[in-house]
Amino acid sequence: MRVAVCQLNAREDRAANLAAAGELLEKAAASGADLAILPEYLDYLGPGAGAPKPEGTDGEFAGxxxxxxxxxxxxxxxxSFHETGPDAERTYNTSLVFDRAGALAATYRKIHLYDVEIPGRVSYHESRSVAPGTETVVVDVEGVPVGLSICYDLRFPELYRRLAVAGAQVLVVPAAFMTHTGRDHWEVLLRARAIENQCYVLAAGQIGDHEPGRTCFGRSMVVDPWGTVVAQAPDTIGVTVADIDLERLAAIRQELPSLANRRL
Incomplete structure (x- = not known):
C-alpha cells in the first residue's frame, strides 16, 4: 500500500482551505497513493468567533x-472538521474516511480534549467548545486494518493499544501540533506509538502560522513498526509519500513478539 501524508496551512478561509486540500490530494493521487491523510481541522484554523457553522457527516465538507x-x-x-455536536455550545472534532468510490467508510470523533489551568499563565479548556467522542474506530482499508486518532489523542497510549488489540496494523494521526510542543514531543510520541504497538504510524500535520498568534509544527511523517522514520515532510506545504511493507510488519511482530506477549 502506498500512503501519502498531506501537510497544509489551513486558516480562516474555509473555501481556500478545501481548495488547497483538494490540490494536495491530486498530487497524492499522481504519486500513486492508495490512501491519503489530511491534517486536523483542515476546514478552519483561526479565532473561535469566526469558526464556520458546524455540519453533519453528510454536509458540504463530507461531500x-x-x-x-x-x-x-x-x-x-x-x-478532521467541525461536526455538529450534541448541543448548541459544542461541536465534535471528527475524522471521515472515504473509499475509492467516495462512500463514507468510517467516522471517528476525537476522544481526548486538551484542558489546562495554570494560574497566572494559561487557561484553556477545549471541552467548553468540543464534545469528546466515545468510540474507538478501526477501519478496513482494502484488507489493512487502520486505527483512527486525532492530535492530542497521541499522548494517550492506551487508545493506541486498544486499536492494536482490535487488529490495527496502521495508526493514523491527523494533527495541528503547536511548535513549542511539536519540536520536543511530536516525533518521540509518534515513534513510541509505532514501537509499542508494532504498527505503521501515518501522521499528517498542519504547518505554519494561523490566528490567533499560533504556529503549527508540521513535520508530517511515516514511521514503521520498528520506530524508524521512513519518510518526513520538509517545513513547507506539500505531500510526502511512502510505501507500507506489510511483510516487514509481520516479520517484526514475529521476531519481537511484544504485542503477542502482553499480559494486561
Missing amino acids: FFAAAARSLGMWVLAG
Missing part, C-alpha cells in the same frame, strides 16, 4: 471529500 476520493480513485482520510 467535497467524497467527490475527491471518487474522482481520484483513492482512499481519503479527510483530517
Whole structure:
C-alpha cells in the first residue's frame, strides 16, 4: 500500500482551505497513493468567533471529500472538521474516511480534549467548545486494518493499544501540533506509538502560522513498526509519500513478539 501524508496551512478561509486540500490530494493521487491523510481541522484554523457553522457527516465538507476520493480513485482520510455536536455550545472534532468510490467508510470523533489551568499563565479548556467522542474506530482499508486518532489523542497510549488489540496494523494521526510542543514531543510520541504497538504510524500535520498568534509544527511523517522514520515532510506545504511493507510488519511482530506477549 502506498500512503501519502498531506501537510497544509489551513486558516480562516474555509473555501481556500478545501481548495488547497483538494490540490494536495491530486498530487497524492499522481504519486500513486492508495490512501491519503489530511491534517486536523483542515476546514478552519483561526479565532473561535469566526469558526464556520458546524455540519453533519453528510454536509458540504463530507461531500467535497467524497467527490475527491471518487474522482481520484483513492482512499481519503479527510483530517478532521467541525461536526455538529450534541448541543448548541459544542461541536465534535471528527475524522471521515472515504473509499475509492467516495462512500463514507468510517467516522471517528476525537476522544481526548486538551484542558489546562495554570494560574497566572494559561487557561484553556477545549471541552467548553468540543464534545469528546466515545468510540474507538478501526477501519478496513482494502484488507489493512487502520486505527483512527486525532492530535492530542497521541499522548494517550492506551487508545493506541486498544486499536492494536482490535487488529490495527496502521495508526493514523491527523494533527495541528503547536511548535513549542511539536519540536520536543511530536516525533518521540509518534515513534513510541509505532514501537509499542508494532504498527505503521501515518501522521499528517498542519504547518505554519494561523490566528490567533499560533504556529503549527508540521513535520508530517511515516514511521514503521520498528520506530524508524521512513519518510518526513520538509517545513513547507506539500505531500510526502511512502510505501507500507506489510511483510516487514509481520516479520517484526514475529521476531519481537511484544504485542503477542502482553499480559494486561
